[in-house]
Every structure is written in structure tokens, then in C-alpha cells.
Amino acid sequence: xxxxxxASAFIQEDVxxxxxxxxxxxxxQRRMALAGLTVVAFFIVLAILAPxxxxxxxxxxxxxxxxxxxxxxxxFGTDEIGRDVLARIIWGARAxxxxxxxxxxxxxxxxxxxxxxxxxxxxxxxxxxMRMVDAMLAIPFLILAISLAAFxxxxxxxAMIAIGVSQxxxxxxxxxxxxxxxxxxxxxEAARAVGNPHHRIVLRHILPNIVPPLLVQATLAAAxxxxxxxxxSFLGLGEQPPDPSWGSMLNTAKNFISQAPWMALWPGLxxxxxxxxxxxxxxxxxDALDPRRG
Amino acid sequence: xxxxxxxxxxxxxxxxxxxSVLIFGLQQLLPGDPALAMAGENxxxxxxxxxxxKYHLDEPLPVRYALWxxxxxHGDFGESIRIKRPVKDLILEKLPVTxxxxxxxxxxxxxxxxxxxxxAAVKHDTAIDYGATMAALWGISMPNFWLGILLILLFSxxxxxxxxxxxxTPAESLxxxxxxxxxxxxxxxxxxxxxxxxxxxxxxLQVLSADYVRTARAKGLSQVSVILHHALRNALxxxxxxxxxxxxxxxxxxxxxxxxxxxxxxxxxIVDAVFNRDYAVVQGVVLCTAFAYIMLNLFADIAYVLINxxxxx
Numbered sequence: 001x002x003x004x005x006x007a008s009a010f011i012q013e014d015v016x017x018x019x020x021x022x023x024x025x026x027x028x029q030r031r032m033a034l035a036g037l038t039v040v041a042f043f044i045v046l047a048i049l050a051p052x053x054x055x056x057x058x059x060x061x062x063x064x065x066x067x068x069x070x071x072x073x074x075x076f077g078t079d080e081i082g083r084d085v086l087a088r089i090i091w092g093a094r095a096x097x098x099x100x101x102x103x104x105x106x107x108x109x110x111x112x113x114x115x116x117x118x119x120x121x122x123x124x125x126x127x128x129x130m131r132m133v134d135a136m137l138a139i140p141f142l143i144l145a146i147s148l149a150a151f152x153x154x155x156x157x158x159a160m161i162a163i164g165v166s167q168x169x170x171x172x173x174x175x176x177x178x179x180x181x182x183x184x185x186x187x188x189e190a191a192r193a194v195g196n197p198h199h200r201i202v203l204r205h206i207l208p209n210i211v212p213p214l215l216v217q218a219t220l221a222a223a224x225x226x227x228x229x230x231x232x233s234f235l236g237l238g239e240q241p242p243d244p245s246w247g248s249m250l251n252t253a254k255n256f257i258s259q260a261p262w263m264a265l266w267p268g269l270x271x272x273x274x275x276x277x278x279x280x281x282x283x284x285x286x287d288a289l290d291p292r293r294g
Numbered sequence: 295x296x297x298x299x300x301x302x303x304x305x306x307x308x309x310x311x312x313x314s315v316l317i318f319g320l321q322q323l324l325p326g327d328p329a330l331a332m333a334g335e336n337x338x339x340x341x342x343x344x345x346x347x348k349y350h351l352d353e354p355l356p357v358r359y360a361l362w363x364x365x366x367x368h369g370d371f372g373e374s375i376r377i378k379r380p381v382k383d384l385i386l387e388k389l390p391v392t393x394x395x396x397x398x399x400x401x402x403x404x405x406x407x408x409x410x411x412x413x414a415a416v417k418h419d420t421a422i423d424y425g426a427t428m429a430a431l432w433g434i435s436m437p438n439f440w441l442g443i444l445l446i447l448l449f450s451x452x453x454x455x456x457x458x459x460x461x462x463t464p465a466e467s468l469x470x471x472x473x474x475x476x477x478x479x480x481x482x483x484x485x486x487x488x489x490x491x492x493x494x495x496x497x498x499l500q501v502l503s504a505d506y507v508r509t510a511r512a513k514g515l516s517q518v519s520v521i522l523h524h525a526l527r528n529a530l531x532x533x534x535x536x537x538x539x540x541x542x543x544x545x546x547x548x549x550x551x552x553x554x555x556x557x558x559x560x561x562x563x564i565v566d567a568v569f570n571r572d573y574a575v576v577q578g579v580v581l582c583t584a585f586a587y588i589m590l591n592l593f594a595d596i597a598y599v600l601i602n603x604x605x606x607x
Contacts, residue, residue, distance in 0.1 A: 135311075139542075139587070140541075141546050147580050149568075236569070268444070271440065276432070
């Protein structure tokens with residue numbers, strides 16, 4: 001600790017830097033996090049513009065070009081029934097990103113209210129809700145998702161529901177813990193003292209103050225959800241053929257590993273790159289939102 | 295101490311209750327008539343009537359739940375519709391296979407994760423630390439089924455050193471058994487190693503700045519002695535207990551790894567059961583894994599208190 005950061009802290013306070021401005025400034029200093037964000041943005045653009053930029057129809061088979069290695073005509077090669085691998089990678093980004101977005105939204109929508117109620121009211125409500133959360137956490141993530149997907153029936157929508165439900169306890173636990181630390185702060189006591197109703201205290205005073213850790217967890221959970229969707233599709237429980245998904249592409253590629261290794265290379269590389277980028281961004285965001293850093 | 299133990303054990307009861315409700319409830323997710331779903335679409339009405347009677351499907355829900363729990367308490371997990379064998383026997387048959395794979399994977403994770411974590415902490419904020427942290431992030435982001443496919447491509451297809459799939463029991467041939475398990479164990483251990491490395495690193499960083507470590511250094515002890523005898527011993531306490539929590543990740547990973555390498559274990563059992571709509575098997579496997587996880591967590595908590603002298607009193 002030198003005097004310099006302390007002095008600059010005072011200057012920043014003078015200009016009145018808002019928390020989100022501070023977070024953006026700290027995030028901008030982290031090159032790895034920015035690189036992660038750029039790659040994620042690239043995949044999002046790819047998914048949105050798929051109909052415009054995809055070189056071929058991802059479902060169109062071509063019996064004259066079965067299992068062809070990468071060429072100028074098919075940059076990533078073709079698969080076992082002559083479909084263009086690059087086109088399927090581009091369209092497959094939709095399934096992966098959708099799974100990340102929808103599953104995490106579901107988990108947030110269910111987990112955060114449970115955590116808020118549990119942490120705020122405490123007592124028997126807390127005890128009961130947390131034992132339920134324990135029960136869900138006791139079943140390994142993927143095994144819970146597989147069994148849910150099995151009973152709901154295999155489809156991308158059901159896979160997203162299964163992943164969302166499986167991630168719910170993580171958000172419930174995190175929210176509850178955060179509420180417990182914030183609950184006894186003076187501004188909450190003050191809000192209570194002036195006669196605010198419970199729902200107002202929870203939604204207007206507690207929730208906005210626990211958003212940062214939830215945001216970090218949501219980013220990392222999106223990475224986990226993308227791997228989970230790929231895993232379920234790999235097992236045949238996610239996106240159903242012939243619709244493209246990186247996981248199901250790998251499932252097929254496994255059977256042609258010695259004849260057409262490129263079929264396994266690209267979808268795996270796509271999953272790895274997207275997940276790594278989300279993790280890099282999540283780690284950077286956590287550091288930028290950490291009030292102890294400056 | 296006794297009070298802690300009793301309280302901790304008492305907490306298991308409601309958790310187990312909710313786990314059982316959750317797993318029983320899975321059946322209710324089946325669209326339409328469960329007997330029809332179990333028997334398949336063109337089933338004989340006699341078969342459907344038999345299933346209804348066998349699984350008490352005409353009884354009200356709470357009665358069915360009670361009968362189900364009673365059966366499990368007596369070790370009756372139901373029968374596999376597909377293989378026509380008790381679910382318990384199937385689970386007991388597959389357990390040693392996944393047990394061996396998981397054990398070897400944990401060994402891989404510890405051998406890679408712990409030393410790397412120590413090194414990263416000791417060389418804090420150097421290129422070694424950054425390299426190790428990046429490697430951990432790589433391990434966490436790598437889908438293990440893809441890593442499995444890549445390893446098969448390299449070591450089985452290209453080099454021909456290792457078998458791509460299959461499983462040989464240790465009783466048949468220990469050498470063959472280990473050869474078939476090297477790649478799967480590495481694939482499964484890889485992601486856990488990354489988590490272990492992160493835990494070990496942060497625990498070591500905390501311990502290395504503690505007063506007693508500074509005292510040990512001041513006494514003139516060598517760096518190796520300080521790290522191995524003073525710091526590591528204390529840093530490993532949270533790492534060991536967190537290792538128990540990784541059991542879930544190990545089992546999730548085993549499902550995929552067994553699928554890639556065609557290993558007839560627990561994971562293959564549940565995936566095959568899902569596709570054969572063998573719901574009793576799915577429920578049995580989920581129940582067993584949840585029970586094992588709850589027990590392992592209990593032991594980890596107790597071990598944490600027993601190892602940590604500050605919590606013992």
C-alpha cells in the first residue's frame with residue numbers, strides 16, 4: 001500500500017464516479033476479460049446473422065460430398081451425409097447461446113426469489129427451503145439434468161428446462177447468503193424503521209445491493225449451461241437431429257473419428273472457445289466488481 | 295462436539311426426505327399414463343394392467359410414495375423393465391467399475407492439482423502462477439467428452455498405443471484394465487485437477503502469510519521445510535473437504551466419460567436406461583448417487599472438525 005492509490009481514490013470520489021462507471025473502468029483494464037467479452041460478442045453476432053452468413057443450408061445433404069476434408073469449397077469439411085460443417089457450426093451457435101441464456105434466466109427467476117424469502121424471513125421458512133435446496137444439490141448437476149430430460153422427453157426446450165432447474169439451487173444459496181450479510185446493514189434498518197413493507201424492503205433496498213455477485217455467478221453459470229447443453233445433446237437428450245447443435249455433432253463425429261477427424265475438431269473447438277471466453281469474462285467481472293480492489 | 299455431530303446428523307433427515315420426494319416426483323413428469331409410458335405405445339392391455347398393479351398406479355399419490363419408500367428401505371429399488379433384473383443387482387454390478395474409474399481420476403486430480411497449486415502460491419504473481427491459473431481455466435472450460443475424443447484420435451487412432459474403448463476387469467488382467475482406464479481417468483481427472491489447483495492455491499496463499507509460517511521462516515527453516523511441514527499441512531484441510539464436494543462433478547463427468555470410452559459403469563447404466571425408458575433404473579441410480587453424496591458430505595464435515603484443532607473444542 002502506497003499513498004498514491006489512496007490519493008487517487010480521493011480524487012475519484014470528488015468527481016463522483018458511480019459504481020457502474022468504476023466497474024466499467026476496472027473491466028476495461030483487464031485485457032483477458034475484454035478478449036473474452038469480444039469472443040462472446042462474436043458468437044452472438046454469428047448466431048443472429050446465421051441466415052445471412054452461413055455458406056450453405058445446415059440441413060442440406062450432398063451425397064457427392066460425403067466426409068470431405070476441409071477445402072476451399074467447404075472450409076471446415078463435410079459430415080457423414082455431406083452437410084457443410086461450417087454451416088452447422090454457425091447455426092449450432094444458436095442452440096448453445098439460447099441454452100446459456102434461457103437456462104440461466106430460468107435459474108435466476110426461480111432461485112433468486114427462493115433465496116430472498118429464505119434469507120429475509122429466516123426461521124422455519126429458511127430451514128425448509130434450504131433443506132429442499134440441499135436435496136437438489138445432493139444430486140450431481142448433470143445426473144439431475146439427465147433424469148429430468150429423460151422424464152420430460154428429449155428436446156432442446158426440455159434440456160434448457162432441466163439445466164435451469166438444476167442450476168436453481170446455486171442461485172438460491174448465493175442469494176440467501178448475500179441477503180444475510182446485507183440484512184443487518186444500517187440502511188436496511190432505516191428502511192424498516194420508517195415503516196416500509198417487507199416486499200418493498202426486499203425488492204427496493206436489498207435486491208439492488210446483491211446484484212453484483214449474482215451477475216458474476218450468472219456469467220459463470222451460462223458457461224456451465226453451455227457445456228451442459230452440449231453434454232445432453234452429446235448423449236442424445238438435447239437438440240434432436242437433423243437440427244444442428246455442437247454437442248450432437250460431436251456425438252456423430254465420435255463414430256467417424258478415424259475416417260473424418262475434422263468432424264470432431266470444429267464443434268469441440270467452438271464449445272471450448274465460447275465457454276473459455278465466458279469464464280474469462282466472468283472472472284474479470286468478479287475482480288472488477290470486488291469493492292476491495294480499486 | 296457431540297452436540298455438533300448430533301445436529302449435523304439430524305440435518306440429513308429432512309434432506310433425505312426431500313431427495314426421495316424429488317426422485318419419486320420425477321415419475322409424475324411423464325406425460326400421460328405412466329403405465330403406458332413404461333410399457334411402450336403398442337403394449338398389450340394385459341401388460342399395462344400388470345404394471346398398474348405392480349407399481350400401485352391406481353393408488354393415490356401419497357400411498358404410492360409410502361409404498362415406494364418402504365420398498366427402498368428394504369433394499370427393493372424395483373425391477374428393470376428392459377433387462378428384467380432387480381435394479382439393486384444392476385447398481386451393485388456397475389458400482390465397482392465406476393468406483394475404480396472415479397478413484398483413478400481423483401488420483402490424477404490430486405497428483406496434478408495439489409503440486410501445481412502449491413507451486414502457483416509459492417511463486418505468486420510470477421509467470422508460473424499465471425501459467426498455472428490459465429491451465430486451470432483451460433481445464434474447467436474443456437468439455438471432457440471432447441478431450442476424450444481428441445485423446446482417442448491421438449493415442450488410439452494415430453499412435454495406436456492405447457485401446458479406444460472397452461473395459462477389462464482387474465481380475466481378468468490388471469495390465470489391460472489399467473491400459474483401458476488411463477485415458478478415461480485422465481479425462482475425468484483433468485477438470486477436477488483444475489478445481490483442486492484453484493483451491494490449493496488460494497488456501498496456500500492464505501496460510502503462507504500467516505504468523506506461524508513467518509515464525510517458522512524466522513527460525514531459519516528451509517523453504518521446503520516451511521512449505522511442506524508448516525504451510526501445506528494446514529492448507530490441505532479445506533482442500534481435502536472440498537475434494538469430497540467434487541464427488542458430484544466426478545459422477546457427472548463419469549456419465550460422459552463412460553459414454554465416450556464405452557465403459558460399462560454407472561453412467562452408461564443411467565444413459566442406457568434413459569433411452570430404454572427404464573425409469574426404475576434411472577430413479578435407482580439417482581437415489582444412490584444422492585445418498586452417497588449426502589453421506590460423503592457428512593463425513594467431510596466431521597473430518598473437517600476432527601482435523602481442525604480450532605473447531606474441536
